[in-house]
Amino acid sequence: MGECGAPGDVNSNVLVARSTGDAQLDKAVWQWLSWDKNQKTKEQIESLLQNGKHKELRDRLCCRLTFGTAGLRSAMGAGFCYINDLTVIQSTQFLIRSAPCSFSILLSRSGFVLEFADRTVPGCFSADILAKLTAAVLLAKDVPVYFFSTYVPTPFVPYAVQQLKAVAGVMITASHNRKEDNGYKVYWENGAQITSPHDKEIIKCIEECVEPWNGSWNENLVDTSPLRRDPLKKICDCYMECLKKICYHRELNMQTNLKFVHTSFHGVGHDYVQLAFKAFGFQPPIPVPEQKDPDPDFSTVKCPNPEEGESVLELSLRLAEKENAKVVVATDPDADRLAVAEQQENGCWKVFTGNELAALFGWWMFSCWKENCSEDADVKNVYMLATTVSSKILRAIALKEGFHFEETLPGFKWIGSRVKDLLDNGKEVLFAFEESIGFMCGTAVLDKDGVSAAVVIAEMAAYLDSKNLTLAQKLIEIYEMYGYHISKTSYFLCYDPPTIKRIFERLRNFDEPQSYPKFCGIYNILHVRDITTGYDSSQPNKKSVLPVSKSSQMITFTFQNGCVATLRTSGTEPKIKYYAEMCALPEQSDRSVLEEELQKLIEALIENFLEPDKNGLIWRST
DSSP states (O other), X not given: OOOOOXXXXXXXXXXXXTOOSOHHHHHHHHHHHHHOOOHHHHHHHHHHHHTTXXXXXXHHHSSOOOEEBTEEEEEBOSXXXXXXXXXXXXXXXXXXXXXXXXXXXXXXXOOEEEEEOOOEETTTEEHHHHHHHHXXXXXXXXXXXXXXXXXXXXXXXXXXXXXTTOSEEEEEXXXXXXXXXXXXXXEXXXXXXXXXXXXXXXXXXXXXXXXXXXXXXXXXXXXXXXXXXXXXXXXXXXXXXXXXXXXXXXXXXXXXXXXXXXXXXXXXXXXXHHHHHHHTTOOOOEEXXXXXXXXXXXXXXXXXXXXXXXXXXXXXXXXXXXXXXXXXXXXXXXXXXXXXXXXXXXXXEEEOOHHHHHHHHHHHHHHHHHHHSOTTOOGGGEEEEEETTSOSXXXXXXXXXXXXXXXXXXXXXXXXXXXXXXXXXXXXXXXXXXXXXXXXXXXXXXXXXXXXXXXXXXXXXXXXXXTTOOHHHHXXXXXXXXXXXXXXXXXXXXXXXXXXXXXXXXXXXXXXXXXXXXXXXXXXXXXXXXXXXXXXXXXXXXXXXXXXXXXXXXXXXEETTSEEEEEEEOSSSSEEXXXXXXXOOTTOOOHHHHHXXXXXXXXXXXXXXXXXXXXXXXXXXX
16 A cells, blocks of 8 residues: 655645645645546646635545445545545555455456446546546456446346356446436445445545556556456346246236336436336336436436425326326436336326335235245245335234344345345345335345336236226225335435534433433333444343444334334435334224324424424425
8 A cells, every 4th residue: 555645746846835734634635636637626626725725625635435325425526525536446446455355366256347327527527437447447457347338227237246256346326316426336246235344444445545556547448458348238138037037927918008107317227127028028118208318417307316206207297197108117317216106096196105115015026926936935934124214014014924024224235235145044035125215126136126126016007907906006905904004204404414413412312411312292202222322222232133333323213102213314415314104003094093193293203303493404395
């Protein structure tokens, strides 16, 4: 590892003359101007130095990217805390050093899988260039690289890692984040996103400030190196063939009169959703023409996040009405998440929440397993999983049907790793999800996958249509059988980290030091679990069963009335999120009463625990 010394191609005398008076900052400036070969970002740092913008320089250069629930994610810009050419190169160098095998084995194995989504800051950053620089770091060290020749969905990367027996995979994407953002998502050799301690090891290496290796800036290597291969056709063909394993009603799909509209939200999903529908025997879904092709500006939507609901699905719903299509499926820009809307008898559209879709997927995947499993299959060998902030509906189904249900920390990286462990131990995993419209149907991909989820929900809708049922009607049947699980999720924006920390520290020292609240307004709290500190009042030893996650804030309250509410910070955005769910028994069938009770509790939670006016929190825009 090289020392952080004087730059070779920067005028040292000029830098000395511009000293900030802060040794740490001066060192960081030296490093950046020495190592950055992107003229635009280099000029940004030089301009800040010349104009004496020391606070902004410190913010940009003395903070580092950290792994959140979806890898490294940040705005694109100049500085060690942003996604840019230099930080991507550094991350990849440390990824090689942290790879799950020795370097000699690394060279003999099939190498790394790389892909990118279409994100650009004009004249400064391109996801294409970031991916090519990632490849250059690897190729310069004679590490083989599978580099897709065109955009593919994010789920293709973990799928390819397993199929090609690669060491790791990297996806350059910011998914549904705003257009100014980008990300660096890492998959390990098991096909799941990296978790602790691997992510911590990579960050530790990044913090040690290694200078880019020779050849790391040669973006043309990807076009000239014999070690670069294009896996597109093989992986796409294999993926579509694997999809057929979770297709149970192909003949019905071929005959259905039900029509579907698909929007890819200016992302990569169009071609692959079309192929997935073909693999299941469907006619192709009707695409939304204005949103069909990749567009880094997301020109028809304010926010490229289908989770935002009907407001961002406007073009899809109007096209569906015109084409008499009853179901809309929407994949987010990198096609790993799925939103679904269905037209009701009164002509209005129901946009399903992630938790509602999970109830439908859970019922469907278990029903299909039960109808198609062998005579000696053991239901006790079957598993479904969800993140701990997601609905408990799968737990209710599991208790009644006899299979196992497990929870993980938020983020599909935890689900993917746990699913791999279960598979390695001979277990069968049917379905897993997170409430933010991330679904894993089957285990071909150990991550959320919007492409497979889109075609599975289409088959489910076609099957129900043959029984004169809609998705919404089936959802009610599921709740009546297993108990209503009514949930609401939203968030506040907060751009001041000390305020966020103060909110959560107050909850840990509520009435007195090291004392959590016993009431929220009029609502009695039975148990408190604090993942940040590892405390859980429901356990005999008061220790959380889920792993401690000190890098983020998350506290869960279980109330006497059956409600479970969690407050947590986002791993990728400046948000404080809240998740609240009323978990009722099957005999508690008055939905309106349950909804009213949930709403009152949420209002109490916001007023007593978050105090938005006092803390300057910005309400989610609707």
